[in-house]
Amino acid sequence: MAKIKFTLNNEVVEIDKDLNMRLLDVLRNDFNLTGPKEGCGEGECGACAVLLNHEIVNSCCTPLANVMDKEIITIEGFSITERYRIIKEAFAKTGGVQCGFCTPGMIIATESLLNKNPHPNDFEIKIGLSGNLCRCTGYNLIIEAVKEAAKAGEGLW
Amino acid sequence: MRDISTSINKVDNDEKTSGKAIYVADIKLDNMLYAFTVRSKIAKGKIIKIDYPELPLGYYIVDYKDIPGKNIVKVIFDDMPIFTEGDITYLYEPIALLIGPDKAVLSKLFAEVKIEYKEEEPVFAWKDSVIHYHFDKGLGKSALEEGKIIEYVYQTGYQEQAYIEPQGFIGYLETDKTTLIGSIQCPYYVKNAVIQALGAKDDEVRVIQAAVGGAFGGKEEFPSLMACQLAVALKKIKQPIQLVYEREEDMLVTTKRHPSRINFKASIKDNKINGLSVHVGIDGGATIGLSGVVLSRALIACTGAYAIDNLDVSGDVYKTNTVPNGAFRGFGAPQMFFAIEMFVEHIAMELGLDPLEFSKSILAKQGDYTSTMGVFRDPVLMPEMIEKALEVSDYNNKKTMFKKQQNLKGVGMSLFFHGCGFTGSGEKNIIKAKVRLKKQFDKVEILIAAVDMGQGVKTTFRKLVAHILEIDIDKVIFNNPDTDFVPDSGPTVASRTMMIVGGLVARATKEVKDRWNEGSFVVEKQYEQPDYIKYDESNFKGDAYPAYSWGVNVVEVEVDRFTYQVKVNKTWAFYDIGKAIDERIVIGQADGGLAQGLAYGYLEVMNHDKGKIMQKNMTDYIIPTAMDMCSMETYLYENPYAYGPYGAKGVGELSLIGGAPAVAKAIENAIGKKVFKIPVTPEYIMELMKNGKD
Ligand code: FES
Numbered sequence: 001m002a003k004i005k006f007t008l009n010n011e012v013v014e015i016d017k018d019l020n021m022r023l024l025d026v027l028r029n030d031f032n033l034t035g036p037k038e039g040c041g042e043g044e045c046g047a048c049a050v051l052l053n054h055e056i057v058n059s060c061c062t063p064l065a066n067v068m069d070k071e072i073i074t075i076e077g078f079s080i081t082e083r084y085r086i087i088k089e090a091f092a093k094t095g096g097v098q099c100g101f102c103t104p105g106m107i108i109a110t111e112s113l114l115n116k117n118p119h120p121n122d123f124e125i126k127i128g129l130s131g132n133l134c135r136c137t138g139y140n141l142i143i144e145a146v147k148e149a150a151k152a153g154e155g156l157w
Numbered sequence: 158m159r160d161i162s163t164s165i166n167k168v169d170n171d172e173k174t175s176g177k178a179i180y181v182a183d184i185k186l187d188n189m190l191y192a193f194t195v196r197s198k199i200a201k202g203k204i205i206k207i208d209y210p211e212l213p214l215g216y217y218i219v220d221y222k223d224i225p226g227k228n229i230v231k232v233i234f235d236d237m238p239i240f241t242e243g244d245i246t247y248l249y250e251p252i253a254l255l256i257g258p259d260k261a262v263l264s265k266l267f268a269e270v271k272i273e274y275k276e277e278e279p280v281f282a283w284k285d286s287v288i289h290y291h292f293d294k295g296l297g298k299s300a301l302e303e304g305k306i307i308e309y310v311y312q313t314g315y316q317e318q319a320y321i322e323p324q325g326f327i328g329y330l331e332t333d334k335t336t337l338i339g340s341i342q343c344p345y346y347v348k349n350a351v352i353q354a355l356g357a358k359d360d361e362v363r364v365i366q367a368a369v370g371g372a373f374g375g376k377e378e379f380p381s382l383m384a385c386q387l388a389v390a391l392k393k394i395k396q397p398i399q400l401v402y403e404r405e406e407d408m409l410v411t412t413k414r415h416p417s418r419i420n421f422k423a424s425i426k427d428n429k430i431n432g433l434s435v436h437v438g439i440d441g442g443a444t445i446g447l448s449g450v451v452l453s454r455a456l457i458a459c460t461g462a463y464a465i466d467n468l469d470v471s472g473d474v475y476k477t478n479t480v481p482n483g484a485f486r487g488f489g490a491p492q493m494f495f496a497i498e499m500f501v502e503h504i505a506m507e508l509g510l511d512p513l514e515f516s517k518s519i520l521a522k523q524g525d526y527t528s529t530m531g532v533f534r535d536p537v538l539m540p541e542m543i544e545k546a547l548e549v550s551d552y553n554n555k556k557t558m559f560k561k562q563q564n565l566k567g568v569g570m571s572l573f574f575h576g577c578g579f580t581g582s583g584e585k586n587i588i589k590a591k592v593r594l595k596k597q598f599d600k601v602e603i604l605i606a607a608v609d610m611g612q613g614v615k616t617t618f619r620k621l622v623a624h625i626l627e628i629d630i631d632k633v634i635f636n637n638p639d640t641d642f643v644p645d646s647g648p649t650v651a652s653r654t655m656m657i658v659g660g661l662v663a664r665a666t667k668e669v670k671d672r673w674n675e676g677s678f679v680v681e682k683q684y685e686q687p688d689y690i691k692y693d694e695s696n697f698k699g700d701a702y703p704a705y706s707w708g709v710n711v712v713e714v715e716v717d718r719f720t721y722q723v724k725v726n727k728t729w730a731f732y733d734i735g736k737a738i739d740e741r742i743v744i745g746q747a748d749g750g751l752a753q754g755l756a757y758g759y760l761e762v763m764n765h766d767k768g769k770i771m772q773k774n775m776t777d778y779i780i781p782t783a784m785d786m787c788s789m790e791t792y793l794y795e796n797p798y799a800y801g802p803y804g805a806k807g808v809g810e811l812s813l814i815g816g817a818p819a820v821a822k823a824i825e826n827a828i829g830k831k832v833f834k835i836p837v838t839p840e841y842i843m844e845l846m847k848n849g850k851d
Pocket residue numbers: 037038039040041042043044045046047048049058059060061
């Protein structure tokens with residue numbers, strides 16, 4: 001057990017925990033943030049994705065120790081931003097949401113991608129989403145959503 | 158008024174994008190315990206002795222001795238125990254639940270469980286037939302006594318549903334009532350199974366659907382097993398318990414698509430198929446469960462999209478000491494359509510005919526008899542769909558050009574249908590679907606057991622009712638089904654939801670409309686089979702389905718010349734689904750189904766070694782990522798079915814069926830060798846390049 005401090009959804013938090021614990025479990029159990037999902041538990045599906053210093057990481061493969069003094073944003077924190085509003089409207093408009101289990105991760109991946117590359121081409125979008133599995137959509141409408149968000153959010157990223 | 162097909166935003170988008178939707182694993186209850194499943198480590202034998210470690214206070218073992226009712230999971234064929242009583246029939250068969258408050262302690266205890274077995278020789282060969290079916294059409298076998306005979310064998314592998322949310326339940330007791338919240342497709346399957354397991358009364362079991370993170374058939378019958386186990390534990394421990402699988406457990410122990418071996422023999426006269434003999438073998442795994450129904454659907458689809466007068470059709474479900482196989486989107490049809498599509502192509506090649514021209518010359522038309530002497534009653538739009546496919550994909554040109562080119566590019570086309578709803582008289586005799594609408598002031602609540610697992614039921618049903626009543630969609634209420642409130646409208650399976658349940662809801666809504674000024678009231682409707690549908694189950698005679706959805710897929714691939722990796726470059730899909738209740742939702746489902754069908758054909762490899770599934774996670778079992786997918790063009794055709802709401806027929810499964818044969822034919826076109834099995838992996842292509850048939 002050790003004390004660890006980090007920023008979680010714009011608030012500084014401190015918690016006394018085994019630092020080997022998975023960030024995903026700490027978020028879900030200790031902070032009740034259930035937006036990040038467990039789909040595989042081994043870094044393959046991206047359902048557990050969060051932003052660490054504004055880069056996408058799989059929280060199931062991130063030991064708590066890695067977030068010391070860093071900034072974590074989960075879908076809950078991201079969903080109060082203007083960028084989120086643009087992205088979610090794009091997903092709605094194109095039909096990028098089916099069962100929804102991959103969706104929070106996909107939204108985080110979209111943000112991470114657009115933050116680095118506000119005008120991605122199709123190939124760059126596919127690479128940007130390649131760490132996130134979706135079994136329902138076949139990805140096309142999600143790729144459309146990313147394009148739509150980039151267009152509608154011109155200037156935001 | 159706007160056409161109903163015009164898309165609207167899905168009603169549950171916001172809760173899903175924001176992470177607020179509640180899936181099973183997101184639910185936490187006070188004093189909640191966790192359950193781990195103790196499983197066999199052998200594939201066949203008997204348990205001699207189990208040594209459980211000493212359990213700390215608050216930890217429990219629950220096994221068959223705790224079952225108050227029957228130790229059988231009620232499915233269609235009831236042969237799966239809830240917990241084994243000592244006989245082991247497959248690897249990882251459930252023996253007990255280990256339950257307690259701390260997962261770390263549970264893990265430690267779990268590792269200390271010692272089980273002694275008397276091992277027996279497991280059976281993996283397909284020889285032990287537990288279900289055999291046979292039927293004839295026309296002259297049957299005797300039609301194969303003349304003409305040119307062509308014979309081939311086709312094989313298909315396992316496929317895992319790979320929903321991104323693993324299976325799970327959470328349960329608690331409300332005084333005498335056992336309440337289960339689950340990631341499920343069929344609330345009443347679960348409820349009825351639990352009633353039997355507990356020996357409970359109807360009002361002592363309650364099943365509620367949580368948000369479902371994908372299902373694809375995988376959450377049709379398997380959840381009933383977990384629910385029975387959990388319910389037994391709840392009765393004993395009387396504290397809330399969560400039973401959620403991790404990915405590895407889910408991959409190793411849950412039901413999968415039946416592997417199949419399909420033998421075809423055809424007699425050819427005047428360049429037509431005079432008679433067809435087919436045998437379908439499927440691996441049922443250790444229990445029968447739904448295998449018989451899967452086999453029927455495969456057998457009935459044996460003529461593919463074609464009309465063939467003389468048939469000799471048989472099939473067997475083989476029992477093996479492997480994980481039980483079960484429902485998966487398409488339910489026997491994907492196996493058969495792969496095989497028949499390849500066979501018809503291969504027949505044409507042997508006859509020196511153009512495969513597409515040959516296919517077109519034998520296509521089923523309106524009024525033709527089905528394999529079971531039912532009738533294709535509605536117009537068949539396939540010729541028009543094929544014409545469009547040829548035009549937009551430039552198919553003929555590409556096919557000739559690719560054959561000549563050095564690079565391994567190819568194009569393939571598949572023609573297929575899906576029988577909508579349950580096979581045979583299932584709706585009438587077994588399901589007897591019931592729907593209820595509650596009108597209160599200016600609002601209407603839809604009370605049905607249909608589950609939104611991503612396919613958009615919540616949106617399309619609210620839209621349907623709002624559209625008929627000409628009211629705002631916000632005035633129509635639809636909550637996740639809870640068996641304490643909704644009647645049994647049947648399971649969310651078999652592409653039946655919109656056509657059958659939606660049809661009933663539409664009828665009920667019309668009554669609500671007529672009585673709109675009466676204030677608050679309830680309307681109920683029960684399924685009535687259209688008069689003309691008559692089916693004799695035991696002889697496979699009559700109309701096996703009330704309606705058919707049809708499809709054409711064109712797929713273009715490129716095979717790497719050195720690694721033989723397959724890349725799908727583009728797909729074109731054409732579907733006659735009667736009428737889309739929401740176009741964008743249908744297109745989303747169509748994309749997803751085709752992605753699964755394509756991957757079934759070339760990407761998704763699953764096998765077992767001595768009963769052990771070799772792919773235990775998403776690293777070993779490859780499903781498509783965004784990088785694997787290509788652009789997909791979809792065209793929808795209207796062809797209203799009289800009993801479907803606004804003419805809607807089945808949508809969910811159709812789009813999975815044509816992917817595998819289309820991609821397999823495209824690979825054939827690319828490599829110039831005949832393909833006989835799926836998935837068409839690089840290893841298989843290499844083998845074909847060396848020793849394959851031209
Ligand atoms: S749960 Fe973390 S990547 Fe799948």
